[in-house]
Amino acid sequence: MWPALKTLAALAISLPLWGIPSTASVEPGTTPAGTERSDLDTLLRPSGGPWRIDQRGTALRPADLRDRVAVVAFVASDCSIVCVTRLLDLDRVAGALPEPVRDRAVFLAVSLDDATGGAAKLRAFAEGTVGAGSRLRFLAGDAAWTAAIAAMLRYPAASLPEPPPQVMLFDRRGGIAMTYGGDPLDRPRLAGDIALLDTFAQGLDSGPARDPHAL
Template sequence: MRGVLSRGSLATRLLRRVLPVLGAGLLAAGATSSAPGGRDDALRPETALSDLLWSGDPVAAPRIDQSGRVLAPSSLRDRVVVLSFVSTDCLITCVARTLALADLTRDLPPDVRARTVVLAASVAPDRDDVAALRRFAEGLRIDAGKLRLVTGTAAATAGVIAALRYPADRLPEPPPTVLVFDRRGQIAMTYGGDPLDVPRLRRDIAVLHSLEDGVGHPPRPAASAAP
């Protein structure tokens, strides 16, 4: 498991640590995602998050969740995003990880919970359509308000597998990787292995929530009280 880095001098070390995991192209895209100032720009296609989920084109390759709602890039703007991978017939370790993520936001403070999105992207596009994801969610009693299980195209899945360097012959068992993106859509940390360390992940989400301008930028100073 890899921890969050929250200061400018550490950001370069962060990139070096996750580079072998995601590949130079994906991280280079994420590193240039913010406009000058980095505060008011929308989540753009060249962010690491958007590039991984949609290969830069959410219109051509939409992600749809178990309730039939389209996952829009705008819904992830200025949010801490936790992204895992799933298939509806995955093994027990994958099911346990998915259930843990469905419960992830339970003990977060309300303001942090409101800015946290938890996703599980299917890596079995040939059979994990909306109906299959709905049945899977209902069987595990997963609320779409807590964890959105999203479909994917064959091209998007191939991109994910390539980016994570996951052996394609292990599919449809999904990669045991959980990625966390900061509020600017940049990769902040990775988790690997089971069981998932949920308490630590909750603490790290709270740290990322405090970094309004993303990893590598200090928290903004608190607003001064009016006289």
């Protein structure tokens, strides 16, 4: 097995739902009997509520995430320079991926601002940080949504609005595959992990659909 693949597979097996080697950990949520939700869906819709609107006023839809590798980071419109730098690094990774992989990757910046200042404030922050043409989609919700995500991450409320520092990577079936903690973000490693996960059409539960060395 390819060394990087061993790392991802071992992480997915040893951490059943989330792997957070950083200052925040995660409290797995409960899933109603007979309902199967992915890790990514559980994170983005903790109570199974509505899909959120991004900075451009477009709702995130299940189809936007289906069969895609997803990268999730956390932001706030008045977050520190470290947080801003992290976003810039993600934007660079998103723009530099090879075209076939780029089309199957989605980058989400989840705001834990409690929607303070509304969509206009989030859009101004997003466009002022990474530009209007960025591939990053910034999502925000109400106070209950923010509280649910913070609780799931077991992130101290006293630390808000400064967001959790980790970047989370999900496979094409919405399963948690990797979490990156610490700054600066290792862009080459993240880009390589995205390309590797893209070869797993059925997520980490199945083998790669194509030779990763061909990417």
